[in-house]
Amino acid sequence: EAQVTQNPRYLITVTGKKLTVTCSQNMNHEYMSWYRQDPGLGLRQIYYSMNVEVTDKGDVPEGYKVSRKEKRNFPLILESPSPNQTSLYFCASSLSPPFGTENQPQHFGDGTRLSIL
Amino acid sequence: AQKVTQAQTEISVVEKEDVTLDCVYETRDTTYYLFWYKQPPSGELVFLIRRNSFDEQNEISGRYSWNFQKSTSSFNFTITASQVVDSAVYFCALSEASGNTPLVFGKGTRLSVIA
Numbered sequence: 001e002a003q004v005t006q007n008p009r010y011l012i013t014v015t016g017k018k019l020t021v022t023c024s025q026n027m028n029h030e031y032m033s034w035y036r037q038d039p040g041l042g043l044r045q046i047y048y049s050m051n052v053e054v055t056d057k058g059d060v061p062e063g064y065k066v067s068r069k070e071k072r073n074f075p076l077i078l079e080s081p082s083p084n085q086t087s088l089y090f091c092a093s094s095l096s097p098p099f100g101t102e103n104q105p106q107h108f109g110d111g112t113r114l115s116i117l
Numbered sequence: 118a119q120k121v122t123q124a125q126t127e128i129s130v131v132e133k134e135d136v137t138l139d140c141v142y143e144t145r146d147t148t149y150y151l152f153w154y155k156q157p158p159s160g161e162l163v164f165l166i167r168r169n170s171f172d173e174q175n176e177i178s179g180r181y182s183w184n185f186q187k188s189t190s191s192f193n194f195t196i197t198a199s200q201v202v203d204s205a206v207y208f209c210a211l212s213e214a215s216g217n218t219p220l221v222f223g224k225g226t227r228l229s230v231i232a
Binding site: 033035040041042043044045088090092105106107108109110111113 | 154
């Protein structure tokens with residue numbers, strides 16, 4: 001079954017304790033992206049990746065890192081989490097970027113609810 | 118810069134009523150794409166439709182229909198004979214064809230369908 005898998009689904013942690021949210025897709029998609037969803041602000045893009053070893057900042061990259069060493073995986077890293085990073089996070093992938101003339105709809109993971117105390 | 122506005126934050130309807138969710142967008146591109154996504158209470162995001170700027174034909178899929186009007190920069194979504202399972206947050210999104218601008222989402226409309 002084609003899917004985007006995020007782990008963990010839920011995490012409560014404390015300020016400053018490094019954490020990684022994993023994202024894996026089995027559709028051989030080139031484009032992957034991370035979003036955060038906050039009440040009243042909708043979905044905002046954190047980072048995206050056009051292909052292996054190619055990553056770029058989205059709208060709200062501060063406090064986050066990503067890596068794309070393999071095509072299927074796109075982990076989101078919070079080196080020193082802070083309470084303002086408490087949010088619902090979504091990973092997404094598509095065959096080609098969701099912009100430009102190729103424009104493909106994105107497949108989303110089920111979300112990771114992160115609480116930073 | 119591109120922008121998507123969903124002015125309705127929350128809507129409540131009684132089952133079997135029709136409901137329209139509004140989406141107004143801003144873009145300078147002549148080629149762009151519009152999307153609707155559904156987020157049910159379980160939290161995942163489900164793709165509903167993509168429409169490109171050159172295709173103004175309205176689309177119907179079962180009880181769902183979309184009305185794209187370039188003259189008013191709107192891409193409204195109507196659910197006919199709403200059901201409790203339609204209760205969700207619905208997001209409209211815009212993507213431009215030029216450049217590397219990300220997909221921009223509206224803030225979402227929470228639809229509650231009451232039995």
